[in-house]
Amino acid sequence: MATTLALCVVSSAVLYAQLKDKPLDSVLESPLDQPPLVLANAALTLACSTLVVLKHEVFCRLVYATDPLEVTWTFIRGFFGQEKGRGIKVDSWITEYNRLHDDNESSVEEREGSYAKLVNAYYELATLFYEWGWGSSFHFASRWRNESFQDSIKRHEYYLGGRLGVSRGAKVLDCGCGIGGPYRNIAQFTGADITGITINEYQVKRGNEVNKNMGVDQQCRSIQGDFMKLPFEDNSFDGVYAIEATCHAPQREGVYSEIYRVLKPGCVFACYEWCLTDKFDASNDKHRLIKKQIEEGDGLPDMITPPEVDSALKASGFEILETRDAALDPNPGGIPWYQPLTPSWNVFTQRFQFNWLGMRLTKAALYVMEMFYLAPAGTNKVQAMLQAGGMGCAQGGLTGTFTPMYLAVCRKPL
Secondary structure (H helix, E strand, O other), X not given: OHHHXXXXXXXXXXXXXXXXXXXXXXXXXXXXXXXXXXXXXHHHHHHHHHHHHHHHHHHHHHHHOOOHHHHHHHHHHHHHHHHHHOOOOHHHHHXXXXXXXXXXXXXXXXXXXXXXXXXXXXXXXXXXXXXHHOOOOOOOOXXXXXXXHHHHHXXXXXXXXXXXXXXXXXXXXXXXXXXXXXXXXXXXXXXXXXXXXXXXXXXXXXXXXXXHHHOOOOOEEEEEOOOOOOOOOOOOEEEEEEXXXXXXXXXXXXXXXXXXXXXXXXXXXXXXXXXXXXXXXXXOHXXXXXXXXXXXXXXXXXXXXHHHHHHHHHHOOOEEEEEEEHHHOOOOOOEOOOHXXXXXXXXXXXXXXXXXXXXXXXXXXXXXXXXXXOOOOOHHHHHHHXXXXXXXXXXXXXXXXXXXXXXXXXXXXX
16 A cells, blocks of 8 residues: 555656646646656556555445445456447447537537437446446435435435335336436335336346345336336326436426326426526536536536426426425535535545546556456546546536536326
8 A cells, every 4th residue: 555655656746747837638638658758657557556446445445335346346347248248349339429429520409319329328338437436326415414425325315205205115216227226225215116217228237136136126126218218108106206317318398298107196206407507607618618528428418407397397297396406405514415526635535536646547547457458448538528527517516507406396186
C-alpha cells in the first residue's frame, strides 16, 4: 500500500512538472505513450491499477459491506462475457453510441427514433461500471446527517415504495429496473411481489442471478421488454413505480400511457424523474454544456422540464396527487445528492476520479487493462463517457439547473 502511494506521488510530481502549463483538456486527451509522459506513465502503470483496486476494496467494505474482490471479478467476468459469450464488441458499441450523441453526425430526432438502440447500448456498456462503482441501485439520493450512502439509497427507495400504498402480496411493476437493486429493497419493505422490466438483456440476466443468490427469486424477477410497449395485459398491477428510468423515453406521454394502461383503476404510479429546472437557461453556454454532458453520459435522447412531466401525466389520464423537486427538501447538516460526483483528493473514495490526477490514473489503469487483455478494447472510452456524465450531473446539481428526483405521485381514476 505504502509503495503504491509512493509511486503515485512520484508519478504525480512528474506529471505536474511536465503538464503544469497545459490546459486540462489537453492533459486528459494526450496519448499515454508519447514524450514527455513516458517516465510518468512508467510509474503510473505500476501504481495506478493497484491503487484503483485497493481504494475500491476499502470503499466497498466501508460503504457497501460487500466483498470487493468478488465485485471486481464480476466486473471483469462481465466484460469478457459480453465479448465472448454474447458477441458484443465494446469498442464498436461505444463508437456507435458516441456517434448518436455527436450533434455533427446525429440529431435529437435521430436519437429519439433510435431510443431503444441508444438506451440498450448505453446500459450494455454502463451496467458493469455502475455495479462495480456504485452498487446495485442505479440512482441518486440525498444523505441525512450521519446517514451512510447505502442507507440513503434504501430510504429513497422505501419512501417511493411507501407512496404506492400497497399491501403484502400486491403485484407491483418496476418500470426500468436496472439489475433489481431497488425492487429487492422495496419488496423487502412492502412485502409486494415485484416484476421489473428493462430493455437490456444483460441487466435481466444479472438481476435474476442476484435474485436467486439472495433467495428472493420467488418474490422478484426481471424480464426484458420495452416500456414504450409493455408486454402486460390491461389493469395488471396494483402499483407501478420508476426510479430515474422514464427519462430514457423518447416521449414521456408514450411511457406514461403504457403505465396507465397496465395499472389497475384507483391505484398509484410514483416516480423520480430527471428534469431541467427553471434555473436552466438555454442561452447560457455552461448550462447547455451541462445538459449535453448529462445526455451523453447517461443515455438520454433529450431532457425536459417539470411542467412538461406534469402535462404528459395529465395527457395520459392520470390524476396528479403530488409533484415536487425532492432535491429541495430540507436537509439540515446533510449531504446533497451530487456530492459523490464532485472532486476530492481522498484516494479511498470514488470522488478521487473527478480531480485531474484521478482522471489520469483511471485512464492509465484502464489503458493497462486493455493492453494486457484484462478488459476489452473500448473500455477506456466507456469510462470517459460515464465520467463526463457524472461531471455534468455534479455541475447540474451545483448550479441548480438539473434534478434527478422530481417526484411525481399520481393515480389512475376509478
